Amino acid sequence: MKKWLTYCGVSICFSFLMVSSCTGSKQAVDISDKEKMAFDQTKGDTISISSDSTEYEIIIIEPGFNFWLQSIARPEGYYSQSFLENRNQIFVINYNQRVLQPNRYSAGLYEWQIDYDPNIDYGYEVNYKLYNYFIYFQRKYNQRLGPFIPRI
Numbered sequence: 001m002k003k004w005l006t007y008c009g010v011s012i013c014f015s016f017l018m019v020s021s022c023t024g025s026k027q028a029v030d031i032s033d034k035e036k037m038a039f040d041q042t043k044g045d046t047i048s049i050s051s052d053s054t055e056y057e058i059i060i061i062e063p064g065f066n067f068w069l070q071s072i073a074r075p076e077g078y079y080s081q082s083f084l085e086n087r088n089q090i091f092v093i094n095y096n097q098r099v100l101q102p103n104r105y106s107a108g109l110y111e112w113q114i115d116y117d118p119n120i121d122y123g124y125e126v127n128y129k130l131y132n133y134f135i136y137f138q139r140k141y142n143q144r145l146g147p148f149i150p151r152i
Contacts, residue, residue: 029139029149038068039140047129056122058114058130065136072152073132076124084127085118087146091134092116094145109141 031039041064048059096113098105116122116130137143138150 029142029151031139032072035068035072035139035152038064038072038136040064041067047133056120056126058126060129060133062133062136064140065133068136069129069132073135074152076128079128079131081124081127084124084131088116088127088130088134089118090147091131091145095134109137109143 046059046061047066047069048057092114095110098110099113102110122130134145135150135152138145139152144150
């Protein structure tokens with residue numbers, strides 16, 4: 001009888017924790033009118049992200065991203081390179097996991113894996129633009145690629 005009560009007590013505590021963690025409110029991301037304008041663009045933008053010191057390049061074809069980068073995103077130099085590298089590593093891991101789960105996540109959003117090696121110095125510009133693309137992507141498509149709210 002004592003074992004059953006202990007099990008039952010653990011079960012109730014566990015159920016309570018599950019309910020309380022599931023009912024936590026997700027904070028909505030505030031989108032400005034200017035940002036909505038960037039998200040609503042239909043003309044394709046092509047951004048080439050590369051570094052002269054490395055032979056790596058990222059090409060982003062996303063309507064509105066260039067406008068968003070120039071008018072909404074924090075300016076270059078706002079974040080340190082180590083901050084950008086740390087966030088990009090988290091974003092890439094989560095993004096790539098979603099690419100591998102097309103039945104769970106939209107294959108239209110998560111098409112190709114991103115080959116990002118945290119041991120390679122891609123330079124500031126590559127990390128800056130990749131980070132900002134992830135912020136743009138999360139805000140536009142209401143996604144969460146990490147434990148934090150995608151803020152500007």
